[in-house]
Amino acid sequence: MSLSISIAQINPIVGSFKHNTQLILDAIQQAKADKADAVLFPELVLTGYPPEDLLFRPAFLLKVEAALDDIAVAAIDITVILGAPLRQRYQDKNKLFNMACVLRDGKIIHKYAKQYLPNYRVFDEKRYFSKGTENAIIEIAGHKIGLLICEDIWKKSPAENARVTGAEALFVLNASPFRAGKSAERLKLLAQRSSENQLPIVYANLQGAQDELVFDGESLVFDAAGQLIFQAPTFESGVFNVNLPFKKSTKAIQPRIQNKEECIYNALVLGVRDYVNKNGFPGVMLGLSGGIDSALTLAIAVDALGAKNVEAIMMPFHYTAEISKIDAAQQAKTQGVNYREIAIESIFNSFMDALSKEFDGLQRDVTEENIQARSRGVLLMAMSNKLGKMLLATGNKSEMAMGYATLYGDMAGGYAPLKDVFKTTVYDLARYRNSLADGEIIPDRVITRPPSAELAPDQKDEDSLPPYDILDAVLRMFIEEFQSVDDIVAQGYERETVARVANLVLLNEYKRRQSAPGVRITKRAFGKDRRYPITSHYRWHL
């Protein structure tokens, strides 16, 4: 006694009803070919997730309704369950709900409204949706199935209520974004929810990237005893057919757990690929400096888009070490990407000439370093404008945190793949990438030499910043865990360092507010996940 269920782990594009409808129709087709009783799609699959303020537009919601009608026609001899935002009368008002729509016999036969609306971290669902108040039990091939949407399954009561009202299994529609460690949390939670209710669970997750968010797929099926019986691929689309047993299965599997570097690297690749492709760019370019950040960014870009769609530009100045040029050229050659050198000497000099009267008698300071970074920014943007390829910014999270980056200079770009990657993780990822079968892509010297912005003679990052292992540890506690300076000092870190780091993180909010989006991989990424005031006197020296 089992049900044949297809899980459609697909990659919609926000706002593309044509593309998304086609993906959904194709998946229904495949599920029918696999003789599935039902096909389960992720949360808000019809619009993509999150559609944000597009949800306020009546014309957008009309398109949702029209697309649902188109899809319903295909729901013959199969039950289709998919997520969409839908308006419904509720207590005399037209309200918007995050719905699971059940389509069968060419029409919508049931709608379930999400009961728990996340409004924390990157989520703003209470901005858009009203809360559902009723359980849903639908019947498929004689079996009673409880429907839940994402956050619902993280709470105890909706699953319990479904069981009490007769559900024999739970189907969960999800748009659950990736971060390092999330997969293990999901596995644990679902096993628990299944075993405490003695119900099998089919968990369908979205796949693909949307601005800052990567949805890692990895849809799951558990039997009634909390045993994993199916785990879909991570970071890949597909329609997967599973026989759902209603009791303890004899076919339990061990979960596949990616190591940390592998899953982060893959998330970054997917983030770049989908941002570039979904926004219609013919490729990307980046400034390759001979340093580790741009080296790793190049490797990610090539893995995401292919060498022929990536260009690297080295823009030397007289502080650029010879080995920087050698290493940059070597990586470009190894990776097979178009590589150019454009010196910024004459450009820098033209700025200094134009400013000579204004700067007369004033000390050299960070201004001159910024002019170098901004000359490179203008050159890269000019190349990007002329050739149509999008510029990638190469800064990492440690720099973004400390403001160790130049607005409109090295921060220029449409997307910042390493924005949420601490510098120590950048090294881990570079070593991970070099360990793969295709060998040493990033020259070893790029990984081993001391990092430098090369904006002043003999400059090293550690002249301005604490050593990265200390810095990143402090940043993680301060940013991700909300620890205070006292808390962090109590763990053995120097007070002066910790206070300086904390103050710089708070002070540099203005820079981050003008930065490009990047892939979220941690518990607390800069972007929608972390909303700080720019104007704020909250510091440790006050």
Place this chain on the structure above:
Amino acid sequence: MSLSISIAQINPIVGSFKHNTQLILDAIQQAKADKADAVLFPELVLTGYPPEDLLFRPAFLLKVEAALDDIAVAAIDITVILGAPLRQRYQDKNKLFNMACVLRDGKIIHKYAKQYLPNYRVFDEKRYFSKGTENAIIEIAGHKIGLLICEDIWKKSPAENARVTGAEALFVLNASPFRAGKSAERLKLLAQRSSENQLPIVYANLQGAQDELVFDGESLVFDAAGQLIFQAPTFESGVFNVNLPFKKSTKAIQPRIQNKEECIYNALVLGVRDYVNKNGFPGVMLGLSGGIDSALTLAIAVDALGAKNVEAIMMPFHYTAEISKIDAAQQAKTQGVNYREIAIESIFNSFMDALSKEFDGLQRDVTEENIQARSRGVLLMAMSNKLGKMLLATGNKSEMAMGYATLYGDMAGGYAPLKDVFKTTVYDLARYRNSLADGEIIPDRVITRPPSAELAPDQKDEDSLPPYDILDAVLRMFIEEFQSVDDIVAQGYERETVARVANLVLLNEYKRRQSAPGVRITKRAFGKDRRYPITSHYRWHL
């Protein structure tokens, strides 16, 4: 039979417990000198509004508690009511509430938790706060007073419940941000709430600017018949003592209504002043082009900060008309600001030389225009870095909407005063400013000549954009009212124009995401108020 109430319409700084505590203590002092029975402060006055994710930091909340203890000491012979975020046990959990704290006899004697938490437009209160569930009635000099916080008074039931449970008057703590037309809405709502419950209302509003938001003050008092009996100044701090009658007053006043241009202009001035001063900049600089946007921005900056704290820089190129230089110099002279000219010809040429090989054989296009704008951006940022004055971006809302601006070029800057001001309103404000007593500040020709970016020969804005009166009308309907292309066309606008405008607004989200913050003055400003995906295929041609 009346109460003596002081309203403390003060201007806190987010996160500055020292500054805010001092402001609060000073206001208590003044209220005591005025023999007030009670002093009413605005919502979250202790932290400033909105403190955003600082509210997640336990150390921040400890500082709130410590500051409250300091303030309580001064609450002797007077009742102090002030807003602060406070943790409290609730159903076995420690939760955070948006509280009104009542201090008397040196201690906190009562706490009221806001019941309606706005989570729309610029507000994210459900991200931070739990919902209060209980009414509060406190006694002051023998009178029963119901406490409400901001959103509570916009709903019918909290005031009604307060009345039913014996309140003789309502005290409302607010952090109600300005937009054009908001003042009239508040006056109407409060008059209605007062008359339908036959209760006097004391409405204390915050004053001052915080990033995108301006709080306009204009605290209000109504008698039990819904008649206005006190209206505090707009855009100004102060502690105002009012005798609150408990029945119909014979001293009703007519509300002061600022005209639209006056209140918008004052909001922009306050926004710039507070952003610059609260962030500790010694002044501002801006690129003065001879066009209307930078001319108005200069006038605002001088009114906000004084001429000696403002510098204007004209950066001519060979497309710059002679009259642009004349008009820019004239305004700078009239306004008494430091004025410089720095030509960008040699800088532009050095970029073109460096790119000559790469651009060989390729057509001139928008790239070369962007290089001009970005050369200016780098020059202005260099001056800003060297002299410490913050750069103001001068773009308006019509440009921001259409992407008619250069990232890292004219979009460079720490604050963008006109970001939410449509071009047609820019003209209205320029004429308004010139109509004031100190005469024609903005040269008349700047107002009357056709607008041009002067990035190509004989360029006019209307070569690329619809006429501004049409453009702004379409933008307003599309952005602020969520109207569809069909809706707008039905009102007599050309379909091709409307569809092009709608598509460009949606397409240019990526530019706006990297723009500086600016003062919100409309119903739907770019920024926290309007959250659109960058990656989105929602267009009208699809």
